[in-house]
Amino acid sequence: MGEKGNWKMIKWLLGMGYWVQGLRCFPWLAVIFYLKDSLKVDPSTLQILQNSAALPMVAKPLYGVVSDSFYFRAQHRLPYIALGAILQLLSWVAVAILASSSISVSILSFFLLLSNLGASIAEVANDAIVAEISKQPTFSKKGQSSSAGGLQSFVWMASSLGGVIGNLAGGVAIEKFSTRTIFLTFSSVLTVQLLITILVDERSLNLPKNQSSGGMKKQFAQLANALCKPDIAYSIGWLVASYAMVPVLTGTLFFYQTEALEIDSSVLGISKVFGQVGMLFWSYVYNKRLKTASPRKVISALQATMAVFMVSDVLFVNKLYQQMGVPDSVYVVVFSGLLEVLIFFKILPFSVLIAQLCPPGCEGSLMAFVMSAIALAMIVGGYFGVALASFVGVTGNDFSGLPRGLLIQAACTIIPLFWSSWIPDLIKPDVAKKE
Template sequence: MAGKSNEIIKSESEMKMKWLLGMGYWVQGFRCFPWLAVNFFLKDGLHVDSSTLQILQNSANLPMVAKPFYGVLSDSLYLFGQHRLPYIALGAILQAISWVAVAILSSSGISISTMTFYLLLGNLGASLAEVANDAIVAETSKQPTSTKRGKASSSGGLQSFVWMASSLGGVLGNLIGGIAIEKYSPQAMFLAFGVILVIQLLLTISVRERSLNLPKNHTNSGIKQQLAELASAVHKPEIAYPIAWLSASYALVPVLTGTMFFYQTQALGIDSAVIGISKVFGQAGMLLWSAIYNKSLKSSSPRKVITGIQVTMAVFMVSDVLFVNKFYQKMGVPDSLYVVVFSGLLEVLLFFKILPFSILIAQLCPPGCEGSLMAFVMSAIALAMIVGGYLGVALASFVGVTGSDFSGLPRGLLIQAACTLIPLLCSSWMPDNMKPKVTKKDA
């Protein structure tokens, strides 16, 4: 009877965990809903150019760079006897304040600096919540599940679940956003997302952390000790080299999303609903990718999977060159169809690498610093993507692309594709096979 009771308690804790994480990652994916409105609000409301739009998009992600600090706080500083859920709750509060504040301000009263401040505040809240959620996933992935298949069953299973939840949020966010932007003001969309964040907050504070049955291998060791453990972990070659390679694979690629957004909407006159559907198609691709990876590729070489994605990105960029040069249009393919399928997939392809990489790092992560190490990884990716975004602005300027002149865009896309292949020269930094976990004793 006691064994059966323990199984019931464990099953209930896993169900609570999935509800909590599912909601958290779904909201994380659904953030594309207000951000789609931000793009159109900045372009049509504040009349910014393509370079300014891209600078704002990337600058707003600066709070993501400080994720290791949030991770150390989450690992070492307990709030109200808990060390994960309070940070998720605080993140939801900051995001709700940010989006509701923008929603209630009049259009004429919002300046670029004011908008930037609230976007930074919102991303600060999102960073705190993501760090705590990622730490819970990293901790739980090391435990055997109630399926009685042992630890092997839990490896990658929860990561795939939350990836699918995030992708589903992205699908709905872009689908609803593409329709809503035609019928409602951006402020109304900001307010709607604020309400969703309040619901997430209420769900989070209704759960006690002890009911989630998280591992008990944590000690309140203090921030200094936690920083020392993080430093020790990232100095391990088997951890440092893959992180360096993944970061370089983002930082070396100039991102031209702002330029392509202006090209599609200004030069081609693509409808906002089509832009939304393209993002839906991309998110559906991410959802399908998580299912395919979990079923068929989870045991494959991380190096082969991740470098394969990198090559695919370069191929899609070359395809964009043909698109801008009207090659597909001459073949009878409508611009809107290409934007939905190829542009939608290219926009999310760079995120495909994160799923296999997060599973790899979760296996290598020393016990006790899951939050700080996973946060370090995500902040390295965020910083690398910001660098790539700024390089994209510089590349657009170099090839002479402006908000009304896109004649240099094909050359810029070719340079982008060439830069995407450069990290392959150091692909040996990525493990060819999954290695055993690093223990705290080893670290």
């Protein structure tokens, strides 16, 4: 297989992997409605379950070190993607079988944790491939060298496309089909991914050779050394703080939209689709216009925009837009859909920044550490949101304190901007080479 052929196959495999990653919203949308309508959980319990299910994401550095250190028949990326698909497949098939009869919240939580464990392992392997290749000369369709940001934008678009399809199909499927059918449908997608992955020999792709040796001990040492570099340490510190200190109110807003406003599932599905389309557009704009811009300015601008959208939510809950003639469903589709994904926008420029700062040999472990740090920060933000909802007195049928909670959320979003100097102001093209 020639160099261009390798590149096409790598992009195809990565595209499939990230597309499935984005498609995970399809069964998860059904899970949220199943918890609310069938298991009758309250907003705080729903949000706690959603955030707790993400706990396997926190262990991503361990998965990254293992994938960097241990090979299966001279392969150390695709076998882990296959393992992740297997764990997810087993989980969703089990949930599909049990959901048709009776399943407790604890049993459902166990299988959701197992599913996220599989997804985490697969994501680590995919992220490591992207980080490795981002430092190598790659080829576009015309055979010209492309930048590191191009591959990040490509996989971002693949994930967003999966999200568009998953949310659009999920919003309709919830009203037309049983949850069992939805879970089994996603299981069939995982089966296809698994078959494709095990049929490809990683050695035929000529991926960049891992420059590290010495097993897990050396990998941990390399990861620790990378984290001691000021640019990397301060950047990660800022990103983690920018997520952890912002209280997440997704569970509360979901109940507000479905109970107080009586927004149906199809509208919520379209809202999420609109958000995913926004992510696609963002990846295109970033790749074409912003990938050479200052990471600090781009990420800071996104943080400020999030705060503006949160203030807009305050006006929405106070019925200002309704008085202006804007239907609730329109606002939910456009503004709520964008805000839900806007918090992820800064991950794209940050991933490009870290990939270029990352020393050779620990791409998998460092990228995994970054993603796990983000996951942990989001979990903390989710628990913080449960506490905030309780503090302002929001319940499943009383949303009078929601505007005050949203204002506090917006204020917390602004605070990280005061130490945005922790983010490097400019990426030099030769940073990775010097490392």
